Amino acid sequence: MNADLIVVGAGPSGLTVAAEVAKLGLNVIVLERREGGHSESRAAGLVPRVTELLASRGVADRFFKESSEQQEWPFHPGHIYGGESGIKWRDSESRFDFSLRIQQWRTEKVLLGWCLDVGVDVRFGHIVEDFGEEGDGYAVMARTSSGEEVSLTAKYLVGADGGRSFVRTKLGIPFIGKDESFLAVVADVVSDYPIKTNTVHYSENGWISAYPIDESKFRFIGVHAKLGSIDVSPAKGSPVTVDEVKRYLCDLLPDIVNVDDMNIKGLSWSNRFGDALRSVSTFRSGRAFLVGEACRIHYPASGVGMNFCLQDAFNLGWKLAYVLKGYSDPSLLDSFESERKPVMDRFLQSIDSQCTLQFTFTEGGKAHRDHFREYLLPLPEVKKHFVRELSGLTHPYDSEKGSHLLSGERLPDFDLILRDGRCSWVGNELHDSEFVLLDLSGENVFQSLNVEAVAPVRVVCGHGSMLPEVMIGVKALLIRPDSYVAWATDTTPSLTEVEEVLSKWIRLP
Ligand SMILES: Cc1cc2nc3c(=O)[nH]c(=O)nc-3n(C[C@H](O)[C@H](O)[C@H](O)COP(=O)(O)OP(=O)(O)OC[C@H]3O[C@@H](n4cnc5c(N)ncnc54)[C@H](O)[C@@H]3O)c2cc1C
Structure with missing residues:
Protein backbone atom coordinates (compact mmCIF):
# COMPACT_ATOMS: atom_id res chain seq x y z
CA MET A 1 0.00 0.00 0.00
CA PHE A 75 -11.93 38.99 17.51
CA HIS A 76 -15.67 39.64 17.22
CA PRO A 77 -17.93 39.18 20.24
CA GLY A 78 -21.20 38.74 18.34
CA HIS A 79 -22.80 36.75 15.55
CA ILE A 80 -26.04 36.51 13.60
CA TYR A 81 -28.83 33.95 13.69
CA GLY A 82 -31.49 33.68 10.98
CA GLY A 83 -30.19 36.95 9.56
CA GLU A 84 -30.61 38.83 12.88
CA SER A 85 -27.73 40.20 14.88
CA GLY A 86 -27.75 39.91 18.66
CA ILE A 87 -26.00 36.62 19.40
CA LYS A 88 -23.23 37.04 21.99
CA TRP A 89 -20.39 34.56 22.08
CA ARG A 90 -19.87 35.19 25.80
CA ASP A 91 -22.74 32.66 26.11
CA SER A 92 -20.50 30.02 24.50
CA GLU A 93 -19.00 29.09 27.90
CA SER A 94 -15.59 29.01 26.25
CA ARG A 95 -12.53 31.13 26.92
CA PHE A 96 -12.42 31.68 23.14
CA ASP A 97 -15.60 33.77 23.36
CA PHE A 98 -15.37 35.41 19.94
CA SER A 99 -15.72 34.73 16.21
CA LEU A 100 -12.24 34.78 14.77
CA ASP A 179 -33.33 22.30 -5.29
CA GLU A 180 -32.86 26.06 -4.98
CA SER A 181 -35.85 28.38 -4.77
CA PHE A 182 -33.65 31.52 -5.00
CA LEU A 183 -30.05 32.57 -5.62
CA ALA A 184 -28.16 34.95 -3.36
CA VAL A 185 -25.19 37.06 -4.37
CA VAL A 186 -21.98 37.29 -2.37
CA ALA A 187 -19.09 39.58 -3.26
CA ASP A 188 -15.93 40.86 -1.66
CA VAL A 189 -16.20 44.49 -2.69
CA VAL A 190 -13.00 46.48 -3.15
CA SER A 191 -13.84 49.77 -1.49
CA ASP A 192 -12.54 51.77 1.47
CA TYR A 193 -16.09 52.75 2.45
CA PRO A 194 -16.37 52.26 6.23
CA ILE A 195 -18.87 49.44 6.74
CA LYS A 196 -19.84 48.64 10.31
CA THR A 197 -19.38 45.09 11.58
CA ASN A 198 -22.51 42.94 11.26
CA THR A 199 -24.56 45.43 9.26
CA VAL A 200 -27.83 43.61 8.58
CA HIS A 201 -30.82 45.21 6.91
CA TYR A 202 -34.25 44.18 5.66
CA SER A 203 -36.58 45.98 3.31
CA GLU A 204 -39.52 44.83 1.22
CA ASN A 205 -36.93 44.31 -1.54
CA GLY A 206 -34.90 41.74 0.35
CA TRP A 207 -32.13 41.19 2.88
CA ILE A 208 -28.56 42.36 2.96
CA SER A 209 -25.58 41.83 5.21
CA ALA A 210 -22.19 43.50 5.06
CA TYR A 211 -19.07 43.56 7.19
CA PRO A 212 -15.45 44.66 6.73
CA ILE A 213 -12.89 42.06 5.62
CA ASP A 214 -9.90 44.37 5.86
CA GLU A 215 -9.17 48.06 5.31
CA SER A 216 -9.72 47.82 1.54
CA LYS A 217 -12.63 45.36 1.25
CA PHE A 218 -16.02 44.51 2.63
CA ARG A 219 -18.07 41.34 2.25
CA PHE A 220 -21.56 41.87 0.88
CA ILE A 221 -24.29 39.21 0.81
CA GLY A 222 -27.69 40.03 -0.66
CA VAL A 223 -30.93 38.19 -1.27
CA HIS A 224 -33.12 40.23 -3.62
CA ALA A 225 -36.82 39.35 -3.37
CA LYS A 226 -37.32 39.81 -7.13
CA LEU A 227 -33.92 39.64 -8.84
CA GLY A 228 -32.87 36.59 -6.81
CA SER A 229 -35.88 34.46 -7.70
CA ILE A 230 -34.85 31.33 -9.51
CA ASP A 231 -36.52 32.21 -12.87
CA VAL A 232 -35.06 35.75 -12.95
CA SER A 233 -31.56 35.43 -11.48
CA PRO A 234 -28.54 34.83 -13.73
CA ALA A 235 -27.54 31.17 -13.49
CA LYS A 236 -25.27 29.81 -10.77
CA GLY A 237 -21.68 30.05 -11.96
CA SER A 238 -22.28 33.16 -14.09
CA PRO A 239 -20.12 36.09 -12.98
CA VAL A 240 -21.47 38.72 -10.59
CA THR A 241 -20.89 42.22 -11.95
CA VAL A 242 -20.13 45.50 -10.17
CA ASP A 243 -23.33 46.95 -11.67
CA GLU A 244 -25.34 44.12 -10.19
CA VAL A 245 -23.81 44.70 -6.75
CA LYS A 246 -24.61 48.42 -7.05
CA ARG A 247 -28.20 47.61 -7.98
CA TYR A 248 -28.53 45.33 -4.94
CA LEU A 249 -27.06 48.03 -2.67
CA CYS A 250 -29.43 50.68 -4.08
CA ASP A 251 -32.51 48.47 -3.77
CA LEU A 252 -31.72 46.88 -0.42
CA LEU A 253 -30.15 49.82 1.43
CA PRO A 254 -32.05 52.70 -0.22
CA ASP A 255 -31.96 55.17 2.68
CA ILE A 256 -28.67 54.13 4.16
CA VAL A 257 -25.95 54.39 1.55
CA ASN A 258 -25.36 56.43 -1.53
CA VAL A 259 -23.70 53.95 -3.85
CA ASP A 260 -21.89 56.72 -5.74
CA ASP A 261 -20.07 57.65 -2.51
CA MET A 262 -18.80 54.14 -2.00
CA ASN A 263 -15.96 54.33 -4.48
CA ILE A 264 -16.34 50.68 -5.54
CA LYS A 265 -13.21 49.68 -7.45
CA GLY A 266 -14.15 46.10 -8.28
CA LEU A 267 -14.91 42.69 -6.81
CA SER A 268 -12.02 40.58 -5.56
CA TRP A 269 -14.26 37.50 -5.32
CA SER A 270 -17.93 36.78 -5.93
CA ASN A 271 -20.31 33.87 -6.15
CA ARG A 272 -23.98 32.90 -6.43
CA PHE A 273 -25.45 30.38 -4.08
CA GLY A 274 -28.93 29.24 -3.16
CA ASP A 275 -31.05 27.41 -0.63
CA ALA A 276 -30.72 23.93 -2.13
CA GLN A 354 -33.56 30.07 9.45
CA CYS A 355 -34.07 30.43 5.67
CA THR A 356 -37.84 30.55 6.10
CA LEU A 357 -37.51 33.14 8.86
CA GLN A 358 -35.01 35.19 6.90
CA PHE A 359 -36.29 35.13 3.34
CA THR A 360 -40.08 35.19 3.49
CA PHE A 361 -40.60 38.71 2.16
CA THR A 362 -44.41 38.72 2.60
CA GLU A 363 -46.37 40.72 5.21
CA GLY A 364 -46.67 37.53 7.26
CA GLY A 365 -42.93 36.87 6.95
CA LYS A 366 -42.18 40.39 8.15
CA ALA A 367 -44.56 40.00 11.12
CA HIS A 368 -42.89 36.72 12.03
CA ARG A 369 -39.43 38.30 11.91
CA ASP A 370 -40.50 41.35 13.91
CA HIS A 371 -41.97 39.09 16.56
CA PHE A 372 -38.82 36.94 16.63
CA ARG A 373 -36.56 40.00 16.88
CA GLU A 374 -38.55 41.87 19.53
CA TYR A 375 -39.84 39.11 21.81
CA LEU A 376 -37.87 35.91 21.32
CA LEU A 377 -34.27 36.73 20.47
CA PRO A 378 -33.73 39.06 23.47
CA LEU A 379 -34.58 36.26 25.95
CA PRO A 380 -31.33 35.07 27.59
CA GLU A 381 -32.29 31.38 27.40
CA VAL A 382 -33.14 31.72 23.70
CA LYS A 383 -29.81 33.41 22.97
CA LYS A 384 -27.97 30.65 24.86
CA HIS A 385 -29.82 28.00 22.91
CA PHE A 386 -28.89 29.61 19.58
CA VAL A 387 -25.26 29.81 20.65
CA ARG A 388 -25.34 26.06 21.31
CA GLU A 389 -27.11 25.52 17.98
CA LEU A 390 -24.53 27.56 16.03
CA SER A 391 -21.80 25.65 17.85
CA GLY A 392 -23.32 22.28 16.87
CA LEU A 393 -23.79 21.27 20.49
CA THR A 394 -27.55 20.80 20.86
CA HIS A 395 -27.29 17.08 20.18
CA PRO A 396 -24.95 15.25 22.59
CA TYR A 397 -23.46 12.00 21.36
CA ASP A 398 -25.12 8.78 22.40
CA SER A 399 -24.58 7.86 25.99
CA GLU A 400 -25.87 4.89 27.90
CA LYS A 401 -29.04 5.05 29.98
CA GLY A 402 -28.34 6.17 33.53
CA SER A 403 -24.93 7.59 32.60
CA HIS A 404 -23.66 10.91 33.94
CA LEU A 405 -25.18 14.14 32.61
CA LEU A 406 -21.84 15.07 31.04
CA SER A 407 -21.40 11.81 29.18
CA GLY A 408 -21.53 12.42 25.41
CA GLU A 409 -21.23 16.22 25.85
CA ARG A 410 -18.39 18.50 24.73
CA LEU A 411 -15.86 18.90 27.50
CA PRO A 412 -16.64 22.05 29.49
CA ASP A 413 -13.95 24.71 29.66
CA PHE A 414 -11.97 24.85 32.93
CA ASP A 415 -8.45 25.00 34.35
CA LEU A 416 -6.35 22.45 36.17
CA ILE A 417 -3.77 22.86 38.90
CA LEU A 418 -1.69 19.74 38.49
CA ARG A 419 0.29 17.81 41.09
CA ASP A 420 3.57 18.84 39.47
CA GLY A 421 2.59 22.47 40.10
CA ARG A 422 1.57 23.39 36.55
CA CYS A 423 -1.56 25.50 36.08
CA SER A 424 -3.06 24.64 32.75
CA TRP A 425 -6.17 24.83 30.60
CA VAL A 426 -7.72 21.33 30.47
CA GLY A 427 -7.57 21.35 26.64
CA ASN A 428 -3.75 21.45 26.79
CA GLU A 429 -3.82 17.85 27.99
CA LEU A 430 -5.21 16.81 24.58
CA HIS A 431 -2.30 18.04 22.42
CA ASP A 432 -1.12 14.47 21.75
CA SER A 433 -4.59 13.14 20.74
CA GLU A 434 -4.70 10.73 23.66
CA PHE A 435 -7.61 9.87 25.92
CA VAL A 436 -7.30 11.80 29.15
CA LEU A 437 -8.26 10.06 32.36
CA LEU A 438 -8.72 12.91 34.75
CA ASP A 439 -8.85 12.45 38.49
CA LEU A 440 -10.33 15.46 40.24
CA SER A 441 -11.01 13.62 43.52
CA GLY A 442 -7.71 14.51 45.17
CA GLU A 443 -7.21 10.83 45.98
CA ASN A 444 -4.91 9.95 43.06
CA VAL A 445 -7.06 6.88 42.41
CA PHE A 446 -5.53 5.99 39.04
CA GLN A 447 -1.96 5.86 40.34
CA SER A 448 -1.72 2.06 40.15
CA LEU A 449 -3.55 1.68 36.82
CA ASN A 450 -0.37 1.51 34.69
CA VAL A 451 -2.32 2.15 31.53
CA GLU A 452 -0.13 4.91 30.05
CA ALA A 453 2.61 2.48 29.05
CA VAL A 454 0.26 0.20 27.10
CA ALA A 455 -2.45 2.43 25.59
CA PRO A 456 -2.92 6.00 24.33
CA VAL A 457 -4.17 7.25 27.67
CA ARG A 458 -2.82 10.14 29.66
CA VAL A 459 -3.55 9.92 33.36
CA VAL A 460 -3.87 13.31 34.97
CA CYS A 461 -4.59 14.17 38.58
CA GLY A 462 -5.34 17.73 39.51
CA HIS A 463 -7.54 20.30 41.11
CA GLY A 464 -10.29 21.62 38.86
CA SER A 465 -10.33 25.39 38.88
CA MET A 466 -12.83 27.86 37.32
CA LEU A 467 -15.26 24.95 37.15
CA PRO A 468 -18.58 25.63 35.46
CA GLU A 469 -21.75 24.63 37.34
CA VAL A 470 -22.09 21.33 35.46
CA MET A 471 -18.65 20.17 36.71
CA ILE A 472 -19.35 20.73 40.40
CA GLY A 473 -19.04 17.43 42.27
CA VAL A 474 -17.42 15.52 39.38
CA LYS A 475 -14.71 13.21 40.75
CA ALA A 476 -13.33 11.73 37.53
CA LEU A 477 -13.68 12.05 33.76
CA LEU A 478 -12.58 10.17 30.68
CA ILE A 479 -12.05 12.71 27.91
CA ARG A 480 -11.88 11.58 24.27
CA PRO A 481 -9.15 12.88 21.97
CA ASP A 482 -11.75 15.12 20.26
CA SER A 483 -12.71 16.88 23.52
CA TYR A 484 -15.90 14.95 24.22
CA VAL A 485 -16.67 13.40 27.58
CA ALA A 486 -16.68 9.61 27.26
CA TRP A 487 -17.49 9.02 30.92
CA ALA A 488 -17.86 10.96 34.15
CA THR A 489 -18.62 10.12 37.74
CA ASP A 490 -19.52 11.95 40.93
CA THR A 491 -18.24 9.13 43.14
CA THR A 492 -14.72 7.81 43.57
CA PRO A 493 -14.46 5.09 40.91
CA SER A 494 -12.92 1.64 41.33
CA LEU A 495 -10.09 0.63 38.99
CA THR A 496 -12.23 -2.19 37.58
CA GLU A 497 -14.91 0.32 36.63
CA VAL A 498 -12.34 2.53 34.90
CA GLU A 499 -10.83 -0.38 33.00
CA GLU A 500 -14.29 -1.37 31.82
CA VAL A 501 -14.96 2.16 30.58
CA LEU A 502 -11.59 2.40 28.82
CA SER A 503 -12.05 -0.94 27.09
CA LYS A 504 -15.17 0.35 25.35
CA TRP A 505 -12.93 2.70 23.37
CA ILE A 506 -9.49 1.15 23.22
CA ARG A 507 -7.88 -2.28 23.31
CA LEU A 508 -6.28 -2.96 26.67
CA PRO A 509 -3.83 -5.83 26.92
C1 LIG B 1 -21.14 32.03 -0.03
C2 LIG B 1 -20.70 31.13 1.05
C3 LIG B 1 -20.38 31.67 2.28
C4 LIG B 1 -19.99 30.83 3.31
N1 LIG B 1 -19.68 31.40 4.50
C5 LIG B 1 -19.34 30.61 5.53
C6 LIG B 1 -19.00 31.20 6.78
O1 LIG B 1 -19.01 32.41 6.95
N2 LIG B 1 -18.66 30.37 7.80
C7 LIG B 1 -18.61 29.01 7.64
O2 LIG B 1 -18.31 28.30 8.61
N3 LIG B 1 -18.91 28.43 6.45
C8 LIG B 1 -19.26 29.19 5.40
N4 LIG B 1 -19.53 28.62 4.19
C9 LIG B 1 -19.41 27.16 4.03
C10 LIG B 1 -17.97 26.68 3.72
O3 LIG B 1 -17.45 27.38 2.63
C11 LIG B 1 -18.00 25.18 3.45
O4 LIG B 1 -18.68 24.55 4.53
C12 LIG B 1 -16.59 24.55 3.34
O5 LIG B 1 -15.88 25.03 2.24
C13 LIG B 1 -16.72 23.03 3.18
O6 LIG B 1 -15.45 22.47 3.25
P1 LIG B 1 -15.13 21.05 2.61
O7 LIG B 1 -13.66 20.84 2.84
O8 LIG B 1 -16.07 20.04 3.12
O9 LIG B 1 -15.43 21.24 1.05
P2 LIG B 1 -14.75 22.23 0.00
O10 LIG B 1 -14.29 23.47 0.65
O11 LIG B 1 -15.72 22.34 -1.11
O12 LIG B 1 -13.45 21.45 -0.48
C14 LIG B 1 -13.53 20.35 -1.37
C15 LIG B 1 -12.20 20.24 -2.10
O13 LIG B 1 -12.20 19.05 -2.89
C16 LIG B 1 -11.59 19.32 -4.14
N5 LIG B 1 -12.09 18.31 -5.11
C17 LIG B 1 -13.35 18.17 -5.57
N6 LIG B 1 -13.43 17.11 -6.41
C18 LIG B 1 -12.18 16.58 -6.48
C19 LIG B 1 -11.63 15.46 -7.18
N7 LIG B 1 -12.37 14.67 -7.96
N8 LIG B 1 -10.31 15.21 -7.03
C20 LIG B 1 -9.53 15.98 -6.22
N9 LIG B 1 -10.02 17.05 -5.54
C21 LIG B 1 -11.32 17.34 -5.66
C22 LIG B 1 -12.03 20.75 -4.46
O14 LIG B 1 -11.17 21.36 -5.39
C23 LIG B 1 -11.96 21.38 -3.07
O15 LIG B 1 -10.70 21.98 -2.82
C24 LIG B 1 -19.93 29.43 3.12
C25 LIG B 1 -20.26 28.89 1.88
C26 LIG B 1 -20.65 29.72 0.86
C27 LIG B 1 -21.01 29.12 -0.48
Missing part, protein backbone atom coordinates in the same frame (compact mmCIF):
# COMPACT_ATOMS: atom_id res chain seq x y z
CA ASN A 2 1.19 3.55 -0.76
CA ALA A 3 -0.52 5.00 2.27
CA ASP A 4 -2.68 4.28 5.28
CA LEU A 5 -5.19 6.85 4.09
CA ILE A 6 -5.97 8.74 0.89
CA VAL A 7 -8.03 11.89 1.29
CA VAL A 8 -9.73 13.35 -1.79
CA GLY A 9 -9.94 17.15 -1.48
CA ALA A 10 -7.76 19.70 0.30
CA GLY A 11 -10.56 21.91 1.58
CA PRO A 12 -10.99 22.51 5.33
CA SER A 13 -12.51 19.04 5.95
CA GLY A 14 -9.88 17.05 4.05
CA LEU A 15 -6.90 18.91 5.47
CA THR A 16 -8.18 18.53 9.04
CA VAL A 17 -8.80 14.77 8.78
CA ALA A 18 -5.39 14.38 7.13
CA ALA A 19 -3.56 16.30 9.88
CA GLU A 20 -5.39 14.43 12.64
CA VAL A 21 -4.44 11.04 11.19
CA ALA A 22 -0.87 11.90 10.21
CA LYS A 23 -0.03 13.43 13.57
CA LEU A 24 -0.16 9.92 15.03
CA GLY A 25 2.61 8.84 12.65
CA LEU A 26 0.47 7.40 9.82
CA ASN A 27 1.02 7.83 6.09
CA VAL A 28 -1.56 10.13 4.54
CA ILE A 29 -1.85 11.36 0.96
CA VAL A 30 -4.21 14.20 0.03
CA LEU A 31 -5.19 14.54 -3.63
CA GLU A 32 -6.51 17.95 -4.67
CA ARG A 33 -7.59 18.92 -8.17
CA ARG A 34 -6.69 22.59 -7.74
CA GLU A 35 -3.25 23.53 -9.00
CA GLY A 36 -2.08 24.79 -5.68
CA GLY A 37 -2.69 27.21 -2.89
CA HIS A 38 -6.11 27.66 -1.50
CA SER A 39 -9.68 27.94 -2.67
CA GLU A 40 -11.71 31.11 -2.76
CA SER A 41 -12.99 32.97 0.25
CA ARG A 42 -16.31 31.54 1.40
CA ALA A 43 -16.23 31.02 5.17
CA ALA A 44 -15.56 34.19 7.10
CA GLY A 45 -14.29 32.78 10.36
CA LEU A 46 -14.08 30.31 13.21
CA VAL A 47 -16.60 30.03 16.02
CA PRO A 48 -15.52 29.63 19.69
CA ARG A 49 -15.94 25.91 20.21
CA VAL A 50 -14.07 25.15 16.97
CA THR A 51 -11.22 27.50 17.90
CA GLU A 52 -11.19 25.53 21.15
CA LEU A 53 -10.71 22.24 19.24
CA LEU A 54 -7.80 23.73 17.32
CA ALA A 55 -6.35 25.05 20.58
CA SER A 56 -6.59 21.56 22.08
CA ARG A 57 -4.15 20.46 19.35
CA GLY A 58 -1.90 23.43 20.02
CA VAL A 59 -2.47 25.09 16.64
CA ALA A 60 -4.97 27.88 17.43
CA ASP A 61 -2.17 30.44 17.73
CA ARG A 62 -1.41 29.92 14.01
CA PHE A 63 -4.96 31.01 13.17
CA PHE A 64 -4.72 34.03 15.49
CA LYS A 65 -1.50 35.11 13.79
CA GLU A 66 -2.88 34.59 10.27
CA SER A 67 -6.13 36.41 11.03
CA SER A 68 -4.30 39.43 12.38
CA GLU A 69 -2.60 39.74 8.97
CA GLN A 70 -6.11 40.30 7.65
CA GLN A 71 -7.55 42.54 10.33
CA GLU A 72 -5.91 44.38 13.16
CA TRP A 73 -8.57 43.15 15.60
CA PRO A 74 -10.05 39.88 14.30
CA ARG A 101 -12.55 36.73 11.54
CA ILE A 102 -10.37 34.81 9.07
CA GLN A 103 -11.08 34.22 5.38
CA GLN A 104 -11.44 30.61 4.29
CA TRP A 105 -8.35 30.71 2.08
CA ARG A 106 -6.33 31.78 5.13
CA THR A 107 -7.88 28.98 7.23
CA GLU A 108 -6.90 26.52 4.49
CA LYS A 109 -3.40 28.00 4.36
CA VAL A 110 -2.94 27.39 8.10
CA LEU A 111 -4.44 23.88 7.88
CA LEU A 112 -2.10 23.09 4.99
CA GLY A 113 0.87 24.26 7.08
CA TRP A 114 -0.28 21.99 9.92
CA CYS A 115 -0.58 19.05 7.47
CA LEU A 116 2.92 19.61 6.12
CA ASP A 117 4.36 19.82 9.64
CA VAL A 118 2.92 16.41 10.56
CA GLY A 119 4.11 14.82 7.32
CA VAL A 120 1.00 14.70 5.12
CA ASP A 121 1.83 14.26 1.42
CA VAL A 122 -0.43 16.91 -0.19
CA ARG A 123 -0.54 16.63 -3.98
CA PHE A 124 -2.13 19.55 -5.81
CA GLY A 125 -3.11 19.29 -9.47
CA HIS A 126 -4.42 15.73 -8.97
CA ILE A 127 -8.03 15.15 -9.93
CA VAL A 128 -9.40 11.83 -8.73
CA GLU A 129 -11.18 10.16 -11.63
CA ASP A 130 -11.70 6.63 -10.42
CA PHE A 131 -11.25 4.28 -7.49
CA GLY A 132 -12.21 0.78 -6.49
CA GLU A 133 -11.75 -1.74 -3.71
CA GLU A 134 -8.47 -3.60 -3.86
CA GLY A 135 -7.48 -6.16 -1.24
CA ASP A 136 -8.10 -4.63 2.18
CA GLY A 137 -8.25 -1.11 0.85
CA TYR A 138 -8.69 1.07 -2.23
CA ALA A 139 -6.88 1.69 -5.48
CA VAL A 140 -7.31 5.33 -6.51
CA MET A 141 -6.64 6.76 -9.97
CA ALA A 142 -5.87 10.46 -10.28
CA ARG A 143 -4.97 12.49 -13.33
CA THR A 144 -2.40 15.24 -12.98
CA SER A 145 -2.70 18.65 -14.63
CA SER A 146 -0.24 17.46 -17.29
CA GLY A 147 -2.52 14.52 -18.13
CA GLU A 148 -0.47 11.82 -16.45
CA GLU A 149 -2.34 8.97 -14.70
CA VAL A 150 -1.27 8.24 -11.14
CA SER A 151 -2.38 5.07 -9.33
CA LEU A 152 -2.18 4.86 -5.58
CA THR A 153 -3.41 2.45 -2.93
CA ALA A 154 -4.42 2.95 0.69
CA LYS A 155 -6.19 1.09 3.48
CA TYR A 156 -8.86 3.77 3.90
CA LEU A 157 -10.36 6.44 1.67
CA VAL A 158 -11.97 9.73 2.72
CA GLY A 159 -14.07 11.77 0.31
CA ALA A 160 -13.69 15.38 1.42
CA ASP A 161 -14.39 16.62 -2.08
CA GLY A 162 -17.21 19.04 -1.39
CA GLY A 163 -20.86 19.36 -2.38
CA ARG A 164 -20.46 17.78 -5.82
CA SER A 165 -18.43 14.92 -4.39
CA PHE A 166 -17.12 12.46 -6.96
CA VAL A 167 -16.40 9.97 -4.16
CA ARG A 168 -20.04 10.08 -3.01
CA THR A 169 -21.31 9.56 -6.56
CA LYS A 170 -18.93 6.70 -7.28
CA LEU A 171 -19.89 4.99 -4.00
CA GLY A 172 -23.52 5.25 -5.15
CA ILE A 173 -24.65 7.07 -2.01
CA PRO A 174 -27.87 8.99 -2.79
CA PHE A 175 -27.96 12.74 -2.17
CA ILE A 176 -31.51 13.53 -1.22
CA GLY A 177 -33.25 16.88 -0.74
CA LYS A 178 -34.54 19.90 -2.60
CA LEU A 277 -30.64 21.44 0.74
CA ARG A 278 -29.38 17.91 0.22
CA SER A 279 -27.78 15.27 2.38
CA VAL A 280 -26.65 11.66 2.45
CA SER A 281 -28.33 8.87 4.38
CA THR A 282 -25.00 7.29 5.28
CA PHE A 283 -21.49 8.62 5.82
CA ARG A 284 -19.67 5.47 4.81
CA SER A 285 -19.44 2.55 2.46
CA GLY A 286 -16.98 -0.12 3.59
CA ARG A 287 -13.64 1.54 4.27
CA ALA A 288 -14.58 4.74 2.44
CA PHE A 289 -15.96 7.72 4.39
CA LEU A 290 -17.53 11.03 3.43
CA VAL A 291 -16.81 14.13 5.46
CA GLY A 292 -17.89 17.80 5.44
CA GLU A 293 -19.80 19.13 2.46
CA ALA A 294 -19.49 15.82 0.64
CA CYS A 295 -22.29 14.83 3.07
CA ARG A 296 -24.57 17.86 2.59
CA ILE A 297 -25.21 21.13 0.85
CA HIS A 298 -27.22 23.99 2.29
CA TYR A 299 -27.62 27.76 2.29
CA PRO A 300 -24.78 29.19 4.45
CA ALA A 301 -27.24 30.55 7.03
CA SER A 302 -25.44 32.30 9.92
CA GLY A 303 -22.09 31.39 8.32
CA VAL A 304 -21.14 28.27 10.29
CA GLY A 305 -21.13 25.50 7.65
CA MET A 306 -17.35 25.10 7.56
CA ASN A 307 -17.27 25.04 11.34
CA PHE A 308 -19.58 22.01 11.30
CA CYS A 309 -17.32 20.39 8.67
CA LEU A 310 -14.29 20.88 10.90
CA GLN A 311 -16.11 19.21 13.78
CA ASP A 312 -16.93 16.22 11.53
CA ALA A 313 -13.25 16.03 10.63
CA PHE A 314 -12.19 16.11 14.28
CA ASN A 315 -14.66 13.30 15.01
CA LEU A 316 -13.38 11.08 12.20
CA GLY A 317 -9.65 11.82 12.33
CA TRP A 318 -8.65 10.30 15.67
CA LYS A 319 -10.94 7.29 15.11
CA LEU A 320 -9.27 6.45 11.80
CA ALA A 321 -5.87 6.93 13.40
CA TYR A 322 -6.71 4.73 16.39
CA VAL A 323 -8.02 1.92 14.17
CA LEU A 324 -5.04 2.16 11.81
CA LYS A 325 -2.63 2.10 14.76
CA GLY A 326 -4.41 -0.95 16.19
CA TYR A 327 -5.33 0.94 19.37
CA SER A 328 -9.08 0.43 18.77
CA ASP A 329 -11.35 -2.10 17.14
CA PRO A 330 -12.55 -1.12 13.61
CA SER A 331 -16.12 -1.02 15.00
CA LEU A 332 -15.14 2.34 16.57
CA LEU A 333 -15.54 3.80 13.07
CA ASP A 334 -19.29 3.11 13.14
CA SER A 335 -19.62 5.85 15.74
CA PHE A 336 -18.61 8.50 13.18
CA GLU A 337 -22.01 8.19 11.53
CA SER A 338 -24.00 7.44 14.66
CA GLU A 339 -22.59 10.57 16.33
CA ARG A 340 -22.32 13.04 13.47
CA LYS A 341 -25.38 12.23 11.35
CA PRO A 342 -27.87 13.32 14.04
CA VAL A 343 -25.84 16.54 14.41
CA MET A 344 -25.97 17.09 10.64
CA ASP A 345 -29.72 16.38 10.47
CA ARG A 346 -30.38 18.82 13.30
CA PHE A 347 -28.16 21.41 11.63
CA LEU A 348 -30.00 21.13 8.30
CA GLN A 349 -33.33 21.48 10.10
CA SER A 350 -32.00 24.67 11.70
CA ILE A 351 -30.79 25.97 8.30
CA ASP A 352 -34.20 25.32 6.73
CA SER A 353 -36.01 27.13 9.52
